[in-house]
Amino acid sequence: DAGVIQSPRHEVTEMGQEVTLRCKPISGHDYLFWYRQTMMRGLELLIYFNNNVPIDDSGMPEDRFSAKMPNASFSTLKIQPSEPRDSAVYFCASSLLAGIQETQYFGPGTRLLVL
Amino acid sequence: AQKVTQAQTEISVVEKEDVTLDCVYETRDTTYYLFWYKQPPSGELVFLIRRNSFDEQNEISGRYSWNFQKSTSSFNFTITASQVVDSAVYFCALSEGIQGAQKLVFGQGTRLTINP
Numbered sequence: 042d043a044g045v046i047q048s049p050r051h052e053v054t055e056m057g058q059e060v061t062l063r064c065k066p067i068s069g070h071d072y073l074f075w076y077r078q079t080m081m082r083g084l085e086l087l088i089y090f091n092n093n094v095p096i097d098d099s100g101m102p103e104d105r106f107s108a109k110m111p112n113a114s115f116s117t118l119k120i121q122p123s124e125p126r127d128s129a130v131y132f133c134a135s136s137l138l139a140g141i142q143e144t145q146y147f148g149p150g151t152r153l154l155v156l
Numbered sequence: 157a158q159k160v161t162q163a164q165t166e167i168s169v170v171e172k173e174d175v176t177l178d179c180v181y182e183t184r185d186t187t188y189y190l191f192w193y194k195q196p197p198s199g200e201l202v203f204l205i206r207r208n209s210f211d212e213q214n215e216i217s218g219r220y221s222w223n224f225q226k227s228t229s230s231f232n233f234t235i236t237a238s239q240v241v242d243s244a245v246y247f248c249a250l251s252e253g254i255q256g257a258q259k260l261v262f263g264q265g266t267r268l269t270i271n272p
Contacts, residue, residue, distance in 0.1 A: 147201035
């Protein structure tokens, strides 16, 4: 079975440009999560969806960040405009069913560099 | 507030040595789950184990073993007879709550280097 798929794997852009990260969760999973990993802050949850509906976006750093999940098999995380401090690895994860006991499976990540 | 502490930032051992990675957590909930993930140099996060707060039995999977002790709020991970392929950053994580919120809180990670 395919795991969580993320694209692109690497992205280099210039400050001020719009960046869109994409994620395809594991088929049948109904929770989707976006995380950011930096050296300073480690792994932090940005937002998560349940059945395509955003449940908690309290981790989204500011209005420049937005996330959507138009259907069960696709989500995007958009940064507009991007800034150098957004440089990080962005992970998407998915899990099956509700509850804290379910394991989140992570995609390979998108390494973003904003110049 | 929940918190996960991995006090060992980096560990370096020689191949075939045993190594233990420490994880201490803080939570006010009685129901919670603990996880370990591995992040190899390629960058992906690989799930290793999940343990719930009601099950303090130790777990062994091949060369890997986990020791969960509620009395000390610890969930330590031991690799026996380490191999170079075990070199990675290892993260301990905690989720709490009864249902709904699946927020994972990660520790800062321990970078493990196994030298040949």
